[in-house]
Amino acid sequence: MTDGPVIDGRRLLARLDAFAAIGATPAGGVNRPALGDKDRAARALLAELGAARGFSVFQDAAANLFLRRAGADDLRPPVLIGSHLDSQPTGGRFDGALGTLAALEVLETLEDRGIVTAGPIELVAWTNEEGSRFSPGAFGSQVYAAGAFPAGWQDTVGSDGARLADELAATLAALPAASERLLGGPFAGYIELHIEQGPLLEREGALIGVVEGIQGTRWLEVVIEGQVAHAGTTPLADRRDAMAVAAALITQLQATVMPADADARLTVGRLTLTPGAVNVIPGEVAFSIDLRHPSNAEIDRLEAEIVRLAAEIATRGGCRASVRRSMDIAPARFDERLIGIVEQAAKRRGLSNRRLFSGAFHDALFMARLGPAAMIFVPCRGGLSHNEAEHVEPHQVTAGAQTLCDAALEAVAALATA
Numbered sequence: 001m002t003d004g005p006v007i008d009g010r011r012l013l014a015r016l017d018a019f020a021a022i023g024a025t026p027a028g029g030v031n032r033p034a035l036g037d038k039d040r041a042a043r044a045l046l047a048e049l050g051a052a053r054g055f056s057v058f059q060d061a062a063a064n065l066f067l068r069r070a071g072a073d074d075l076r077p078p079v080l081i082g083s084h085l086d087s088q089p090t091g092g093r094f095d096g097a098l099g100t101l102a103a104l105e106v107l108e109t110l111e112d113r114g115i116v117t118a119g120p121i122e123l124v125a126w127t128n129e130e131g132s133r134f135s136p137g138a139f140g141s142q143v144y145a146a147g148a149f150p151a152g153w154q155d156t157v158g159s160d161g162a163r164l165a166d167e168l169a170a171t172l173a174a175l176p177a178a179s180e181r182l183l184g185g186p187f188a189g190y191i192e193l194h195i196e197q198g199p200l201l202e203r204e205g206a207l208i209g210v211v212e213g214i215q216g217t218r219w220l221e222v223v224i225e226g227q228v229a230h231a232g233t234t235p236l237a238d239r240r241d242a243m244a245v246a247a248a249l250i251t252q253l254q255a256t257v258m259p260a261d262a263d264a265r266l267t268v269g270r271l272t273l274t275p276g277a278v279n280v281i282p283g284e285v286a287f288s289i290d291l292r293h294p295s296n297a298e299i300d301r302l303e304a305e306i307v308r309l310a311a312e313i314a315t316r317g318g319c320r321a322s323v324r325r326s327m328d329i330a331p332a333r334f335d336e337r338l339i340g341i342v343e344q345a346a347k348r349r350g351l352s353n354r355r356l357f358s359g360a361f362h363d364a365l366f367m368a369r370l371g372p373a374a375m376i377f378v379p380c381r382g383g384l385s386h387n388e389a390e391h392v393e394p395h396q397v398t399a400g401a402q403t404l405c406d407a408a409l410e411a412v413a414a415l416a417t418a
């Protein structure tokens with residue numbers, strides 16, 4: 001057990017309701033595109049709630065929003081806790097909002113009890129995590145981690161034709177009371193609470209996911225070159241059928257990669273046949289492979305295996321194969337000390353927990369490259385997310401926020417001196 005402060009679950013649930021009303025959809029979800037009117041309204045409400053409790057409000061040039069509760073030694077780097085407020089067009093009411101509002105609940109709980117922490121604790125609401133209006137996602141945390149905007153970002157145009165630069169400027173201007181802050185800056189640790197967006201916790205009846213890291217993603221473009229020929233007149237021995245080779249390769253990969261390793265994910269999501277006529281043997285087939293794994297060494301090994309198999313099967317079918325990388329995001333492994341702090345926080349409250357890897361991207365992926373980071377997951381019904389029916393039970397919300405509160409307090413004591 002613990003004698004740490006108990007969060008106010010009812011206040012947090014009421015806050016979740018209030019924010020779900022901003023951009024609410026008829027089906028019970030949320031449509032709050034990054035840097036749009038609804039996103040600005042949510043940011044304004046968060047800033048207002050924070051200011052009312054005496055927290056300092058800051059925003060940086062990427063419109064990342066910070067609420068700061070001072071510590072005894074206010075020169076120490078802060079422990080950051082938070083998530084994001086933007087949503088998918090038909091998003092749920094917990095994705096991002098849970099972690100952001102739980103962070104507010106932590107700050108308010110400390111304020112209610114007059115608890116003095118060794119160093120400051122800050123809530124952060126990252127800009128454009130979802131990436132559905134402006135690509136890429138996790139924009140705010142990437143800019144924060146890099147300390148600068150990516151080249152050419154001013155030319156980014158959203159799915160609705162709006163310019164990112166214009167919307168960013170208008171969003172910053174909409175919070176004139178927030179103090180400006182430089183991009184980046186040191187932090188003692190970063191802890192993000194989020195819904196799992198997958199089925200593992202619910203299936204195992206665990207309340208808390210102690211996240212060890214975020215799996216890596218590599219995209220490959222495979223091209224099989226054969227020979228265009230007549231479908232009717234070309235006998236088997238003379239066919240150099242690129243589709244037959246592609247089908248054999250994909251079948252072989254699906255039969256081996258995931259069955260051999262429960263942590264591996266392999267998806268062929270796009271395939272193009274050329275020329276693409278019903279009575280013509282395809283001369284070229286190009287397809288994508290989305291490869292994911294918590295270990296970069298294993299992603300390397302799988303890529304090498306794909307290259308080897310592609311060459312072998314193509315040669316057997318009289319074709320040529322090439323494999324090219326189109327995207328590569330290395331896995332993030334969270335800080336062991338912070339993972340342990342989260343795990344102990346859950347255990348001390350008697351909350352059932354398990355360690356797991358995140359299958360989805362989060363802002364924590366980019367924060368982990370800068371300093372100690374960790375994540376806390378709670379279950380969501382049916383593992384469903386990016387969906388208006390997304391649902392988290394009240395006791396799961398409370399369990400996640402309590403774990404965040406305990407872990408943040410432990411982290412500020414343990415890490416702020418570092």
Ligand SMILES: [Zn+2]
Pocket residue numbers: 084095096129194
């Ligand atoms: Zn999210």
